[in-house]
Amino acid sequence: MRRLRDHGLALVFGGLLLMALVGQALWGLAGVNGDARDKGLQTIGLGEYLTSSSFAVDIAENWQSEYLQFLLFILLTVWFVQKGSPESKPLDKTGRESDEDQKVGRWAQPDSPRWAVVDGWRRSVYSHSLGLTMLVIFVGSWSAQFIAGHASHNSELIRDLKAPEGWGQYALDPDFWSRTLQNWQSEFLAVATMVVFSIYLRERGSPESKPVGEPHGSTGVEG
Amino acid sequence: MPARLVALPLAATLLLTGCAGRGSAEDDAVGDTATTFLAAAASAPQSGCDLLAPATLDQLRSDDEDCGDAVSAAAPKGDIASTPPTIQVYGRDAMVRWADQTLFLARFDDGWRVTAAGCKPRGEDLPYDCTIEGR
Numbered sequence: 509m510r511r512l513r514d515h516g517l518a519l520v521f522g523g524l525l526l527m528a529l530v531g532q533a534l535w536g537l538a539g540v541n542g543d544a545r546d547k548g549l550q551t552i553g554l555g556e557y558l559t560s561s562s563f564a565v566d567i568a569e570n571w572q573s574e575y576l577q578f579l580l581f582i583l584l585t586v587w588f589v590q591k592g593s594p595e596s597k598p599l600d601k602t603g604r605e606s607d608e609d610q611k612v613g614r615w616a617q618p619d620s621p622r623w624a625v626v627d628g629w630r631r632s633v634y635s636h637s638l639g640l641t642m643l644v645i646f647v648g649s650w651s652a653q654f655i656a657g658h659a660s661h662n663s664e665l666i667r668d669l670k671a672p673e674g675w676g677q678y679a680l681d682p683d684f685w686s687r688t689l690q691n692w693q694s695e696f697l698a699v700a701t702m703v704v705f706s707i708y709l710r711e712r713g714s715p716e717s718k719p720v721g722e723p724h725g726s727t728g729v730e731g
Numbered sequence: 732m733p734a735r736l737v738a739l740p741l742a743a744t745l746l747l748t749g750c751a752g753r754g755s756a757e758d759d760a761v762g763d764t765a766t767t768f769l770a771a772a773a774s775a776p777q778s779g780c781d782l783l784a785p786a787t788l789d790q791l792r793s794d795d796e797d798c799g800d801a802v803s804a805a806a807p808k809g810d811i812a813s814t815p816p817t818i819q820v821y822g823r824d825a826m827v828r829w830a831d832q833t834l835f836l837a838r839f840d841d842g843w844r845v846t847a848a849g850c851k852p853r854g855e856d857l858p859y860d861c862t863i864e865g866r
Contacts, residue, residue: 548786548865549846550823550839561822659821666824669835669847669858 564656573691805849
């Protein structure tokens with residue numbers, strides 16, 4: 509029971525992810541089968557839909573934008589600050605900070621991660637492991653969106669009695685860029701509003717908010 | 732590593748979906764149906780009707796067109812046997828092109844069916860102009 513409580517945040521979001529995926533699969537299947545019936549084509553089952561380019565592109569276009577959002581948030585908050593926001597670090601701490609501040613090498617603590625203690629490439633890699641992981645997932649999911657989107661778009665073109673596109677054509681196609689940018693803009697909006705709203709607004713008990721009584725001008729203070 | 736945990740399913744997804752419906756076996760099945768349809772159009776048009784998709788047959792009926800006559804009109808002018816067609820398959824949809832003839836097909840549970848035939852390009856980004864097509 510205590511283990512569940514200690515990992516509750518990850519478990520709850522994992523559960524929400526699964527429920528949302530199930531919902532997306534069922535409603536998405538209903539959508540593609542509705543289109544198929546309208547055109548007098550064969551409807552498909554859930555298994556075929558889950559391995560279809562149509563399902564994959566819808567998943568990947570959202571994943572890539574989420575990981576881009578976190579990648580940019582992680583990197584840009586190294587150098588950019590926002591006065592009064594709990595999402596920002598203190599105004600005088602911009603940059604990569606000192607080894608002492610980052611608790612690496614001889615300033616490491618007894619229970620610091622081992623790669624933070626050792627010198628050389630392992631510490632360099634570990635010092636950027638969060639950003640690198642987000643970058644890898646972003647590039648992977650954006651590539652997945654491109655490949656699955658190409659197949660899905662060409663399937664629709666053929667249904668409309670049009671010639672399918674090559675990779676180069678799809679790289680400039682409105683379908684690829686509207687899927688990409690409609691997700692990017694919403695992520696950038698969400699981050700910008702979170703950074704600014706949290707200067708003036710509070711959620712008691714949330715670490716994403718400043719304490720309720722904390723002045724608006726306090727920066728880098730989390731509840 | 733979290734990256735590996737996500738990258739592996741992503742790679743599997745790519746293989747399953749980006750390439751779904753592609754490959755030589757599917758290409759062969761599409762090519763066989765298209766070639767059989769055009770051979771029927773030239774010699775036994777009525778049998779070509781069996782290879783049309785249901786919505787395409789419905790359209791011919793609602794237009795009061797005789798199916799055999801419509802299929803016959805889509806017969807190739809030249810010899811299609813000597814030149815292999817360009818076959819493109821994406822999921823359940825396919826296009827087969829010869830020099831002067833293009834067919835569109837869709838996959839049903841009992842195999843590939845012709846959704847449009849006797850098609851010629853009308854210009855970039857425009858739908859093909861077909862003598863037989865569904866709704």
